[in-house]
Amino acid sequence: MQQDPADSVHLWAELTEDQWRQRLSPEAFYVLRQKGTEVRYTGDYWSNKKLGSYVCAGCGTELFSSREKYDSGTGWPSFWAPADEKSVATAPDNSFFSRQTEVLCSKCDGHLGHVFDDGPAPSGLRYCINAVSLKFVEAPVKEGKEGKSEP
Numbered sequence: 095m096q097q098d099p100a101d102s103v104h105l106w107a108e109l110t111e112d113q114w115r116q117r118l119s120p121e122a123f124y125v126l127r128q129k130g131t132e133v134r135y136t137g138d139y140w141s142n143k144k145l146g147s148y149v150c151a152g153c154g155t156e157l158f159s160s161r162e163k164y165d166s167g168t169g170w171p172s173f174w175a176p177a178d179e180k181s182v183a184t185a186p187d188n189s190f191f192s193r194q195t196e197v198l199c200s201k202c203d204g205h206l207g208h209v210f211d212d213g214p215a216p217s218g219l220r221y222c223i224n225a226v227s228l229k230f231v232e233a234p235v236k237e238g239k240e241g242k243s244e245p
C-alpha cells in the first residue's frame with residue numbers, strides 16, 4: 095500500500111530499497127531512486143497551469159511553486175527557481191557521456207531531474223523536472239468581494 099508522501103518519516107536515508115518500493119509507484123521509484131527519466135509529454139504536470147506548490151513525491155518537501163513554473167517547450171515541468179534554495183541540492187551527473195547537473199530533493203535525496211543555464215530571467219536557469227517525482231498541491235481558492243473565486 096502506498097503512503098502519503100507527507101507522512102512523518104524522520105530518517106529518509108535509512109529507508110531500504112524495499113521500503114521505497116512500497117512507498118512509491120513503480121514509475122516514481124524508477125525516477126526518484128534509480129535516477130531514471132520519464133518520457134517527455136507523458137507526465138501529469140508539464141502543462142499544468144493551476145496555482146499551487148509542487149512537493150517531492152517521495153517525502154512531501156515543498157520543492158517548486160507555480161509562480162516560478164514556465165513552459166520550456168521540453169515536455170517536462172520547468173521552473174526558473176526552486177521555492178526555497180535549501181529544498182533542492184545539485185550534483186554533477188556525467189552519465190551517458192555528457193556533463194549535466196542533477197537536481198535532488200535535499201531531504202530524501204530523490205532524483206528530480208536536471209538544471210540547465212538556458213532558462214528565462216531573472217535566474218537564467220531551467221530546472222527540468224520529472225513530473226512523476228512531484229505531487230501538486232493546489233492553492234486554496236478565496237472568495238473575492240464580488241463573489242468571484244481568486245487564488
